[in-house]
Amino acid sequence: MTEAPVLVHVVDDDGAVRNALAALLASVDLPCRTHASAEAFLDQASADMAGCLLLDVRMPGMGGLELQKRLREMDLTLPVIFITGHGDVPMAVKALQAGAMDFIEKPCNEQLLLERVRLCLDEDRKVRRARQLRNQARAGFELLTPRERAVMERMAAGGSSKSIAAELEIKERTVDVHRFNIMHKVGARNLADLLKRWFQASPPEDGSK
């Protein structure tokens, strides 16, 4: 899959502030894209966006908090930093509870803002990396036949070839064949690697089961 460019998305209704933020980010060579309103951002938003979000809390039309809520509904997991001209405590608490990375008051310490942006980008990178690994692992396990899957599940539960064979009422030899095939399909180098991949791919599925 093609990687989306890592961008710092700036959403602010005030053009000057928008441009200043862009200039500041550019001064440290952080790529950025500006949006004049929450609605404008939502038009371009897609699930594979990478980077982070700098959000003004108060805007005509949809406010920052509302936008954050919408993004979560869209399963868009960009880290969010709120920037507000007049932040108050309840608003900040609410924003943070809703999953915001930070809540910064204007005018801010630019250095601090940049550090926070970098932290967010790191976070985003980590999240995306984890998601990528999981997707890869999942893709491997998708190839398994139902019988191979049953064997895999029992291996993950710590069963030996013998016990698995007894359980599935097949020969121990057949279990070994299945194991070899599984290793091959998933591309695991050894058992430890296989199990690691399994657990990377599993949690979401377990959660749903």
Add this chain to the structure above:
Amino acid sequence: MKPRLAAPPWLSRAGTLRRIIQIEPRRVLIHTLLWGCLLALLLALPFSLYYQAERQSIRDRQQQDGERILHLAAEALRQELDTTLSDLLFLAATEATRAFLEADTPERRAALAREFLALARHKARYDQVRFIDARGWERVRVNNGGALATVVDEADLQFKGDRPYFRATLALQSGQAHLSPFELNVERGRLDFPHKPVLRLAMPVADTQGRVRGILILNLLGQRLLDHLVTLGGRPGVLWLVDKQGHWLLGPDPGNEWGGSRTEGAGHTLAIRHPALWQRIQSQDQGFHLDGPPPMGFLRVPAVTAQHPGIAVFTGPDRPWTLLVSLAGQQRNDGPDGLLRRVAGLYALWTLFGFTLAGALAFMGQRQSALAHIAERVIDGLPMLVAYVDTELRYRFNNRAYETLFGLTPRQLYGKTMAELLDADTFARLRPLLDQVLSGHPAHAQLSLEHGREGWRDVQISYLPDRQDDGRLRGFFVMVNNITHLKEVERRERQHLLELAHVSRLASLGEMAGEIAHEVNQPLSAIAMFSSASLRRAPAGDAQLRDWLESINAQAKRASEVVRRLRRFVGKGELRPGPVDLNQVAREVVGLMRFEADRLDVALTLEMDATLAPLSAELILVEQVLFNLLRNALEALTGREGPRLILLRTRQDAERAWVEVTDNGPGVDPTRGQDIFEPFMTDKANGLGMGLAISRSIVEAHGGILDHHNNPEGGVTFRVGLTKEVKHD
């Protein structure tokens, strides 16, 4: 000028008031008896006076009548005796008598008998005409039978020498006559039957030598005389005749008559029957005895008359008879008894009438007093001053409220002038009102006075003129209502409104400051960030440029900090939420706006969800929001024709509690959308455009929603949604 009631008088409220009064029959009865007795007593006086006068006059008349009857009777008696005496004298003087007295010869005796016979035949009232000689023997006797008068044979002549009348007569001098008692005739020792009442008149006769030869005697038949007397009395029993001993010769009861002659009637005397009367008669020749039953007039009749010169002394009892007349009424109803009955009857009739009158009076009096009592109770019970003042400004009536307020009883207040009761300042302030009412026009006013000791500060005064039928002013009614509490409430509401307005202004100011701060902060932020960005790109060697950029950055931050501080100072600051009952808030705000709504003729309706639980919010701010919304709605309706309606509704769903303000005004221009919530956006000529902006700030600060929609049927609904309080453990 008199106000006319639309309803006819029998439908007036006084009629219905009359229905609720209760009259106690006992009281009416007691009053009737009291008044009746009083009237009876009052009536008794004239009736008794009338009775006295009338009785006196009847008595006088009766006495006069009695006197007349007595004198007529006496005259009749006298005449009878006179006539008899004349006849006796005539007989004594006749030739035949003289001759016989000289010599008692048969011829002369016969002549005398003829003489006697002639007299007897002409005078039927003489029963006997006799000559009795000095020895007591009858010598000549004629028995009268009217035309059949006969001379009695010599052989039948009787001896009368033992009779009292003979002896008494023989003892007399010449020229004297004897009258025997009026009695029943006795013949040969026995009473004649039927009874024959007789009077004997006798005189001695002498011959020429003066020797008494015997007596001449006339027996006068009494029945005629008695009948005559009865006629004079009018009816039997009225005129009585009583002899010296008190025996009735003529009396009320024939059975009691002639007690002196008959042995069986000896006990029946006036002296025994009527001792007091008899006593009077003994001491007086004539008079009235009014005490006795029956009241009598009496006259003792003398037997002597002076009209006959030939007779010197008329011997016998001095006043042999007493005539009595009963005054007890010749006619029964004419007497005092009849009068008493008549007067008593009249009196009873009048008394009955009096009692009836008293009953009616007592009933009416009771009703009046019951009515007055009710009116008094109502007036006294009113929590206001009620008085009646005359044209001289003197109190003529005061209710109880005056007593509590001024500490003076209505009795003490009566007659006091208003100037005396009220202090000079108050009186001076009332003067214009008094002038108005005294000119005949009702006067009403609300005044703030220091009134009495109960702390009546604000009073509503009404003076209502009271006119007489001819239109002249008689006085006026005073009604003073204590409206201090009302005024207090009004004052408090106004205070609250002022406070809200103040808060509103402060909030506007804060909001403005906030907005300005925000607007200024934005470019300052931009400057700071631009300068920071520039600094990063500035060549490392250009220290001057870096220094300037740093300065720009620092100054921008400094300016921003000032703005922030300003905003913090005027801004809302921290919320201090408490439990707020949305319904209560809605009601209070509506209460505050009610006056304004009434003034603008807007029907303000409340629709409450009673199940709404209290929310956590800042009371004054929520009030502020509702206040703003309601005021907007009112202002939106001012231009509207037809009914102006505002509905304030509270309701709730799972998440939020809502307050909705719906009007039927022109609604919001759809093209303006959310702009209306922006500061300084206003359609009003003199509005600041902060109301909705502030309201939204407040609602958002509470984590709520403020939005609006135009209704399909016209008008707009603004709604405030506040998060329902989440219960934390």
